Amino acid sequence: MTEMMAGPRTGDEPLVIAGRALRSRLLVGTGKYRTNDEMVQAVEASGAEVVTVAVRRVDLDRTREEGVLFHLDPERYLLLPNTAGCYTAEDAVRYARLARAAGFTEWVKLEVIGDPETLLPDAEATLRAARELAADGFQVLAYTNDDLITALRLEDAGCAAVMPLASPIGSGLGLINPFNIRTIKSRLTVPVIVDAGVGTASDAALTMEQGVDGILMNTAIAEARDAVGMARAMGLATEAGRLAYLAGRMPRRERAVPSSPARGMLS
Amino acid sequence: MTSDQTIQVQINGRDKEIPDGLSVSALLGHLQLHPGMVVVEHNGAILRREALAGASVRPGDTLELVHFVGGG
Numbered sequence: 001m002t003e004m005m006a007g008p009r010t011g012d013e014p015l016v017i018a019g020r021a022l023r024s025r026l027l028v029g030t031g032k033y034r035t036n037d038e039m040v041q042a043v044e045a046s047g048a049e050v051v052t053v054a055v056r057r058v059d060l061d062r063t064r065e066e067g068v069l070f071h072l073d074p075e076r077y078l079l080l081p082n083t084a085g086c087y088t089a090e091d092a093v094r095y096a097r098l099a100r101a102a103g104f105t106e107w108v109k110l111e112v113i114g115d116p117e118t119l120l121p122d123a124e125a126t127l128r129a130a131r132e133l134a135a136d137g138f139q140v141l142a143y144t145n146d147d148l149i150t151a152l153r154l155e156d157a158g159c160a161a162v163m164p165l166a167s168p169i170g171s172g173l174g175l176i177n178p179f180n181i182r183t184i185k186s187r188l189t190v191p192v193i194v195d196a197g198v199g200t201a202s203d204a205a206l207t208m209e210q211g212v213d214g215i216l217m218n219t220a221i222a223e224a225r226d227a228v229g230m231a232r233a234m235g236l237a238t239e240a241g242r243l244a245y246l247a248g249r250m251p252r253r254e255r256a257v258p259s260s261p262a263r264g265m266l267s
Numbered sequence: 268m269t270s271d272q273t274i275q276v277q278i279n280g281r282d283k284e285i286p287d288g289l290s291v292s293a294l295l296g297h298l299q300l301h302p303g304m305v306v307v308e309h310n311g312a313i314l315r316r317e318a319l320a321g322a323s324v325r326p327g328d329t330l331e332l333v334h335f336v337g338g339g
Contacts, residue, residue, distance in 0.1 A: 029339030030337035031336075031337040031339045032337070033337060036337075053335040053336065054335065054337065054338025055306075055334075057331065058279065058300060058305060058333065060283075060298065060332075067334035067335050068335045068337050069303075079335065082339065097313055098331075099335075101306045101313045101314070103316060
């Protein structure tokens with residue numbers, strides 16, 4: 001706990017979203033795990049403090065199938081409800097309000113999908129929902145395309161964070177357009193969290209090396225053969241990528257330069 | 268308070284027969300659901316937790332009972 005209060009152990013600044021300081025720059029989802037136990041262990045191993053959850057109907061036939069609150073303590077984690085599965089701004093606003101009524105948080109991960117095959121976001125509907133939710137007092141973390149103009153408009157709409165994709169949800173294709181992500185980061189004031197598409201630890205490190213504020217991921221951890229092991233790898237990679245960004249990489253050269261002295265060789 | 272009579276309501280998109288005279292919080296108990304884990308939308312209006320006990324379920328009402336599940 002002391003470590004958490006004192007800030008990151010690495011010399012980095014904490015990630016601040018909507019006034020809340022976070023030690024970890026990795027945010028994780030809770031979907032697709034084989035068991036609840038595996039999910040809980042993976043979330044813990046990732047080091048994440050912000051954990052996304054979905055809002056769904058209670059299954060009346062199998063009420064013993066418990067919700068995620070039976071497994072994750074909302075005092076320990078900042079549970080971030082999402083609007084996943086929504087295809088209209090109206091639906092997303094409805095899901096967000098249902099989530100808020102649970103009484104844990106004013107934060108919402110806004111996601112309005114525009115196409116079932118690619119699961120790419122509907123920028124126009126996302127913007128409309130973001131404006132409405134922000135005006136209604138929500139802290140909106142908006143999932144969006146890696147498009148600067150949409151990102152700027154989401155910031156203008158009052159979003160607490162803007163979350164461009166690395167590549168499509170669940171694809172594991174990694175960071176497809178580092179240039180777009182860097183451009184978005186360079187122009188926004190609110191935190192930029194890359195959400196979706198990361199496949200493995202090197203993707204997470206490469207993403208953080210672009211200078212973004214954090215990463216949100218789910219499938220890459222949940223679908224790994226050893227989800228708990230991958231969760232730890234992702235936590236370390238996120239931190240490593242962040243530190244590498246802060247440290248500044250050496251220039252790329254198209255020629256070799258020796259690392260050992262050229263002088264002092266035996267004749 | 269509960270009578271022997273039943274009423275028809277729609278819960279999570281399905282027709283259900285439930286005892287007459289229940290409040291929404293009593294309905295959650297009837298369905299063996301933990302009120303702290305469920306959010307209720309009653310005829311299109313989201314109920315705050317404090318309002319569950321005071322809201323009566325009437326014939327033909329539409330209820331949505333949602334909770335948090337794993338998701339990304």
